[in-house]
Amino acid sequence: MTTTIDAAACHAQERAMERYGLALSFDDLRALEQLVGTKGLIVRREVHGTELRCLLHAGMAILVVWNPTTARVLTFLPRENACRGAWVANRIRKARKAGHKPRRRRFKG
Numbered sequence: 029m030t031t032t033i034d035a036a037a038c039h040a041q042e043r044a045m046e047r048y049g050l051a052l053s054f055d056d057l058r059a060l061e062q063l064v065g066t067k068g069l070i071v072r073r074e075v076h077g078t079e080l081r082c083l084l085h086a087g088m089a090i091l092v093v094w095n096p097t098t099a100r101v102l103t104f105l106p107r108e109n110a111c112r113g114a115w116v117a118n119r120i121r122k123a124r125k126a127g128h129k130p131r132r133r134r135f136k137g
Contacts, residue, residue: 036100036102040052040092040100040101041054060085063083064094069081077097078095079093079094091104
C-alpha cells in the first residue's frame with residue numbers, strides 16, 4: 029500500500045521537530061491526531077473553524093492547531109504557547125470537574 033503524504037502533514041512534522049524535538053513519522057502523526065481528536069482539550073475555537081487544542085504527550089504539554097472538519101493537525105505551536113495552553117486547559121478541566129461552566133473572556137480590541 030502506498031501512502032501519499034500531503035503538504036499539511038509535512039508542515040506539521042517539520043514543526044513538531046522544530047518546536048518539540050519530536051521526530052514523527054507519517055503513521056506517528058496519524059496516531060497523534062487520533063489522540064488529539066479524542067483526548068485533546070479545546071483551548072480556543074477560531075472564527076475560521078480551526079481549534080487550538082492542548083494535549084499531554086511524552087510528558088510535555090503540546091499545543092496544536094486542529095481542523096475538526098478534516099480531523100487533522102495543521103501545525104504545532106511553540107512551547108511558550110503550549111505552557112499557556114496547558115494552564116488554560118487545566119483550569120477548564122478543574123471547572124468542569126467542579127460542575128462549573130468556564131467563562132469566556134471578551135477582549136476589547
